[in-house]
Amino acid sequence: MSALSPTEEFLAARDVLLLHRTDPAKAAAEFRWPRAAEFNWALDWFDTIAGRRDRTALRIVGSGGPDTDRLIGFGELARRSGQVANWLRHIGVRRGDPLLLMLGNREEVWETMLAAIKLGAVVIPTYTTATPAELSDRLRRADVRYVVAEAALADRFAGAPGEWTGIGVGGRAEGWLPYEEAAQAPVDFTPDGPTRADDALFRYFTSGTTSKPKMVEHTHVSYPVGHLSGMYWNGVVPGDVHLNISAPGWAKHAWSSLFVPWNAEATVVALDAARSTPAQVLEILRSRRVTTFCAPPTVWRGMAAEGLGPRPPALREAVAAGEPLEPSLIELVAREWGVDLRDGYGQTETTGQIGNPPGHTPVPGGMGVALPGYTVVLLDPDTGREVPDGQPGEICLDLRDRPLGLMRGYVGDEARTAKAFAGGYYHTGDLAVRTPEGGLTYLSRADxxxxxxxxxxxxxxxxxxxxxxxxxxxxxxxxxxxxxxxxxxxxxxxxxxxxxxxxxxxxxxxxxxxxxxxxxxxxxxxxxxxxxxxxxxxxxxxxxxxxxxxxxxxxxxxxxxxxxx
CATH class of the missing domain: 3.30.300.30 (ANL, C-terminal domain)
Known part of the structure; x- marks a missing residue:
């Protein structure tokens, strides 16, 4: 019997989770991370499913109702990302080159992400509200060589350090190359060689809620393949229509507006989250027949204040992440819509670690159970020993079977990396308590x-x-x-x-x-x-x-x- 190809191994692991989508215990027992030594998600997975069917991959919400939306198929995105990859190579982008990406929710985000994966460039996603000081810090610390950004934002890079090439999207910027030139490049892309699974792919800057932003490095498998855990938690299945409220530049956008839905062969619905009111989000849930929905608690609170109204007709799954959910929100959504609003937990450094997946009734205030592929323990921050049920402990990941969705480390900070991986565990810095039934309840950041x-x-x-x-x-x-x-x-x-x-x-x-x-x-x-x-x-x-x-x-x-x- 011949060994499975990287694509077949990925598909087999994914299908275990789909088979047991409402049986978390069985999914956790039978799931195994695919461990291919070489893997390029855009070439080995995305282009493969694009060749099998050309259903809608991406739906960009327009300003004038459903008829003004932009619908892009898997096949079209595969071809256009091939063109962008060829053009980027033509202007000098090489495997391992750091590329800062700063765009709103427009189709070029997905084209460039796919193209960068195909090329082997290292992407530094950045939100469009970044200040000149933040941009200078990122350009310097990430050693950026190329910038793909909204042409209208080019002035923010004036005087920024380093030797980098600017590529403007959606207009002209003096001294910058126009992204539109990529449309003239050949469609068929041939990589310059295999992509090693442990090659760097992303460098994400954390939100800096308690300290200076850290630069988190992920590989060609830790996010693309690691987000199988997030697919399971969200409950996304092939053919779904998935809406995630998140802005490009944050890790959550890669989580639920890229890898989670496309690992499941679902459609991504994208809207301008910064300009969307709660009423507009509710209208889109109904008019675009969204089946799976993810939003931070702040958005859920806004929709609750607006008035949830009737249940969106196609909605099957609803989740929240970013901060803990208050029980009153869970109770409101269950009462108004008859849908379980399910909490989940992860970090920029990881994929979904803990959550309430389909089939696991959420306990108000509870963050859920360890997701397939993750072994979660609670350790006393002072002694390093496991704490008994009911006692606060730091959420840690057992590295004896290292989860694939875990970062490689903090770039340029060996001391912080060593501290995070001390003692055979990854230390999240977050505190929780465990119930006798195995559920976890979030407390706070340790600091x-x-x-x-x-x-x-x-x-x-x-x-x-x-x-x-x-x-x-x-x-x-x-x-x-x-x-x-x-x-x-x-x-x-x-x-x-x-x-x-x-x-x-x-x-x-x-x-x-x-x-x-x-x-x-x-x-x-x-x-x-x-x-x-x-x-x-x-x-x-x-x-x-x-x-x-x-x-x-x-x-x-x-x-x-x-x-x-």
Whole structure:
């Protein structure tokens, strides 16, 4: 019997997950990562399925209703990405060259991603809101040689360091090459040699919510193949229509707007997330007959405030990622739509590690179970030993059977890489507790935890209580100095009325603090409330806690047992 080809091995692993899509225990027991030494996802997988059928691969949502959408088939994308790969090679791009990609949700994002994979270039995805300072930092740290960006954003690169070639999309930029020239290149692409599975493919910068952004390096298998775990968690199957709310430049866009749906041979629906209102997202779910939907909790909260309305007619699966879901959202979606809103967990450094897949009824507040291909343990951050059920521990991955979806390391930071992989485990830096049934509940980042009045405080535990109050639309808790308890929890609260401060604010603050008093012991009471118009968040929805910890009070603070102060 002949050995399986890399494509056949990938397909066999994927089909195990599809076969057991509603039986997480059986899927975990039978799934094995494909371990081919050479693999190029764009050539060995995408072009292969494009040759079998030409159903719609990508649907770019237009501004004037479904008739204005741009529909692109698998075959067309395979051909166009071949042209882009040939043109990039013609202008000098070689295997291993770092290429910074900064585009909105337009078809050139997917063309360039596929072309770069075919070429073996290393992609540095970057969001279109990046500042000149952020761009200079990325160009320097990633040693960028080529930039593919919106032509209208070329001015942000003025004076940026390094020797790089700019390629403008959607217009002309002085000194930049026009991307449109790629349309004249040959369609058939021949690689210059095999792609090793451990060759670098992506360098992603983390969101920097607690520290300076790290540069995470992924390989030609860790994201393309590793996202089989995300496909399983999302519940995507061949022929599905998948909508993910995420902006290009964040790892979540590669997760759910590229590899997750196309590993399943599904259609990607793409819209301008930055300009889409909750009402528009709800309309697209219905009019484009979306079957599987992923969005951060901030988007789900916005849709809930808008009013969910009737269930989208084709919707089968609904998930959320980026930050933990509050139970009230899960309950609302179940009541209004009869759909389980399923939480999931992963990092830029990994693919989906933990989640509530189809067939696993979500427990409100629970992040789920380890996904197929991942062995998750909770370790005491101080001793390195496993913690018993019910005790907080750091989420870690056992490296004795290294999950394929794990990064290679942090580029240019050997010390941080060594720390992350210390002791035979990958250390996520996130804390959780495990129930006797094996489910996991997220607590917080390890560096978000703090001691107040000699008790360890998880900000998320307090935020869950705050978010259940009808006056609270959004909330984040951080420590502030306290003369008695060393640190005390302070809540930044966005009022449901949207007004940061008015004559009713003192009464609102008292009502919110009373809710915390009623549900938590005194050592965990929120001691200070400050109303704000909005919380600082990354595009992917994570609260920038470091910014809140460093922020000086911007308005009136309200304290337990004290008048407005």
């Amino acid at each position: 978000d935890m703090f001691k107040a009045f000699d008790h360890r405080i998880s900000p998320r535990e307090l935020e869950d209580v705050l978010l259940r109050h009808p006056l609270v639309a959004d909330a984040a808790v951080v420590p502030v100095p306290d003369p008695v308890g060393l640190w005390a929890p302070k809540a930044y609260v966005v009022r449901s009325s949207g007004r940061p401060d008015d004559s009713e604010a003192p009464g609102a603050a008292r009502a919110i603090l009373e809710r915390v008093r009623a549900e938590l012991p005194p050592e965990k009471w929120v001691r200070v409330v400050e109303f704000v118009a909005s919380l600082p968040r990354t595009t992917s929805g994570k609260v920038r806690r470091a910014e809140l910890r460093e922020r000086a009070p911007g308005g009136a603070e309200y304290r337990i047992g004290a008048a407005e102060g």
